[in-house]
Amino acid sequence: MSLTPRPAAAPEGSGRHGHGGGRRGGGPETARRPPRRRALRWSAIVLAVVILGTASAGYLYYEHLNGNIxxxxxxxxxxxxxxxxxxxxxxxxxxxxxxxxxxxxxxxxxxxxxxxxxxxxxxxxxxxxxxxxxxxxxxxxxxxxxxxxxxxxxxxxxxxxxxxxxxxxxxxxxxxxxxxxxxxxxxxxxxxxxxxxxxxxxxxxxxxxxxxxxxxxxxxxxxxxxxxxxxxxxxxxxxxxxxxxxxxxxxxxxxxxxxxxxxxxxxxxxxxxxxxxxxxxxxxxxxxxxxxxxxxxxxxxxxxxxxxxxxxxxxxxxxxxxxxxxxxxxxxxxxxxxxxxxxxxxxxxxxxxxxxxxxxxxxxxxxxxxxxDGNGGETKKKGQAEPARTPSTDAARLGVLVQNATRSAAEAAVPGRARAIGQVLVRHGYARAGTDTSAAVSADRTLVRYPSADLEGDAQAVAKALGIPAGQVERSTDVSGVTVVVGADWRTGTAYPKKSAPRAGDLPSNSDxxxxxxxxxxxxxxxxxxx
Incomplete structure (x- = not known):
């Protein structure tokens, strides 16, 4: 900051840009800003500082909350x-x-x-x-x-x-x-x-x-x-x-x-x-x-x-x-x-x-x-239908594995279920259907699983032959080929039990x-x- 005394004000009526009113060195004097413009400038600066400070504080607090999680x-x-x-x-x-x-x-x-x-x-x-x-x-x-x-x-x-x-x-x-x-x-x-x-x-x-x-x-x-x-x-x-x-x-x-x-x-x-x-x-x-x-x-x-x-x-x-x-x-x-x-x-x-x-x-x-609940007041829109895929392999040449997964927390597995469902597949032309006896598995519902996209159509065809809904056909890295998982929902019979679609609010009476x-x-x- 300069400590040089401020020059005396020019006499009234003298020109600010005339020869007598110039600064030393002969250059033109810079015009003074009116007080109102200076006030506006300082207000803008203060406002900018407040906005930036608030934004910074908000950002820091947001990061603080994120750090809590x-x-x-x-x-x-x-x-x-x-x-x-x-x-x-x-x-x-x-x-x-x-x-x-x-x-x-x-x-x-x-x-x-x-x-x-x-x-x-x-x-x-x-x-x-x-x-x-x-x-x-x-x-x-x-x-x-x-x-x-x-x-x-x-x-x-x-x-x-x-x-x-x-x-x-x-x-x-x-x-x-x-x-x-x-x-x-x-x-x-x-x-x-x-x-x-x-x-x-x-x-x-x-x-x-x-x-x-x-x-x-x-x-x-x-x-x-x-x-x-x-x-x-x-x-x-x-x-x-x-x-x-x-x-x-x-x-x-x-x-x-x-x-x-x-x-x-x-x-x-x-x-x-x-x-x-x-x-x-x-x-x-x-x-x-x-x-x-x-x-x-x-x-x-x-x-x-x-x-x-x-x-x-x-x-x-x-x-x-x-x-x-x-x-x-x-x-x-x-x-x-x-x-x-x-x-x-x-x-x-x-x-x-x-x-x-x-x-x-x-x-x-x-x-x-x-x-x-039953308070929707309108019919529920149905989901988009999954398009049917064309099988990549003839049924007679497709290897299909059938697993007995009928065991549940409340009931033991039903003996022979995989063999029984495999025989149904053979009657539908799947001559290479076999039984998986490698490990005991359990599943609450029956599924048809496939490992890769090229077998999706084959899995859908197997499900259709057994009457299993298309929504129970899924891709999984846990299988190496088309696999029928006979779940606890299919403990008897050779035809998959048909179930009516649930309606809004149709809850079990013991669900409290x-x-x-x-x-x-x-x-x-x-x-x-x-x-």
Whole structure:
């Protein structure tokens, strides 16, 4: 900065550009800017600094939120037998997200909230497992729970962090999380249901508390005073203590509600209580001005990104926000919560297995994107038909392998099924049809699988000969030629059983369906836990 005194002002009337008014050196004097122009210039500079500063702060905060998110591999299994649902007439496909509640006690916060300090350091179990299904047209949604003590086939999985491999096994579904993480749980669901799952999310005890606090309370209801505590006959309990009626729960009390099992009488009723909470939470968020209240939105974003671990494809704030907006767009009366139909496990009375008829109907509705509610008010648009392909090989020369996959969690395999269906194929001209006896496999539904595009037409022709629907023909790297997988849905007869297409709202009676707009449900309390 120059410290030279400013020259005296020119006398009134003297010319600024005349000979007497020039600077030393004879050059013309630069014109002074009027005060108004200087003010405008400085205002523009200040405004630019404010805008740039705000944008930078916004970008840094966005990156901070992204940094909060923990990510993992989508699946922990090498091969999935689930196929994406075909696009509808508008080219849209459904979206399936698996939500897993972990009982991890690998932090001070989780030990304090979950108790059971002896389990610190043990692999976490997936005690809450719920599939969120958004229809292709985004006009309806479903939330489907599987009880944690359901015995299922768990495929071979690999832990993406350690590289440790876990062999396939038959066990209760909550143990899948400990066999390679959320990707293994996703693969287990896909193998059980045949539903392709796009993403997963996990949340632990501390995450539930953070999210519940950020939301500001969710209304729940009990018909009697409840206190879920240890009793002489049953140790443990969530600690939930509420008086009868409608109450708002948040923070630790919200976690207690979601974890309560003994006071409701069973795991199935715990799923019902969780559905009631989530339906109420969605209604609460709709009623709040979350997306116009910067403070609330910031609190929710901070809590969500710190609380969730997600599959890597949705590991950004924008993608999570977009998912939330898609779910928000579904009307409450088009959201249906259900629990997989189940029956007592014949091998262990403390466990359950899928009720085959009811569960299969539910899985088919998800695969075919049939709404779980009947409130659509219009006929569902059918998906685009898959064009038929021309077989590349004469039936007499085509090698076809038939596998007996009729074993399920509830029933043993039916002896001789592969041979019986192979003989049907021989009668249809497939003289080289043979039986695969190399390994015991299981599948809930019958499939025709093929390894490469050149065999697609042959696989379709085999399916047609057996009466198997075209939607059950799929490409898979798990086979070396056209393979018929005779599933648990075809245990008898030589003609594939025909099933009528499910209709909107045609749920099994034992699925305990709740509609998202229904505010009347209230939990009954098992007598030992009343006070």
């Amino acid at each position: 923990h990510k993992g591999r989508r699946t922990g299994a090498d091969d999935s037998k689930a196929q994406r649902t075909r696009p509808n007439a508008a080219g849209q496909t459904p979206l399936n997200i698996l939500l897993i509640g972990s009982d991890s006690r690998n932090s001070d916060a989780n030990v304090a909230l979950g108790g059971s300090r002896d389990n610190r350091g043990n692999p976490p179990l997936g005690d809450v497992q719920m599939l969120i299904h958004l229809s292709a047209d985004r006009r309806s949604a479903a939330m489907v729970s599987i009880p944690r003590d359901t015995r299922v086939d768990i495929p071979e999985c690999e832990d993406p962090g350690t590289g440790k491999s876990y062999p396939a096994t038959n066990d209760i579904i909550n143990t899948s999380l400990a066999r390679g993480g959320a990707g293994c749980t996703l693969a287990t669901w896909e193998n059980l249901t045949g539903v392709y799952i796009d993403h997963w999310m996990t949340i632990d005890f501390a995450g539930v508390v953070r999210m519940a606090d950020a939301i500001g309370g969710v209304e729940v209801c009990v018909n009697q005073n409840v206190w879920d505590r240890s009793t002489p006959s049953q140790r443990g309990g969530s600690g939930l203590k509420l008086r009868a009626g409608r109450k708002k729960v948040q923070g630790v009390q919200a976690l207690q509600w979601l974890r309560t099992r003994h006071a409701w009488g069973s795991d199935l009723m715990r799923a019902r209580a969780q559905h009631m909470y989530l339906n109420s939470m969605l209604r609460t968020l709709r009623q709040q001005s979350v997306f116009t209240d910067t403070g609330r939105l910031t609190d929710l974003a901070e809590a969500a990104t710190r609380s969730l671990t997600v599959s890597e494809e949705i590991g950004t704030v924008k993608k999570l926000y977009d998912l939330g907006m898609e779910l928000k767009s579904v009307p409450s009366d088009r959201i249906t919560s259900v629990t997989m139909p189940s029956v007592e496990d014949p091998l262990n009375g403390q466990h359950v297995v899928p009720d085959k008829a009811g569960a299969d109907r539910m899985w088919r509705m998800l695969r075919d994107d049939v709404p779980f 369906a709740l509609n998202g707009s229904d505010t009347s449900p209230c939990m009954d309390v098992y007598k030992p836990y009343r006070w």
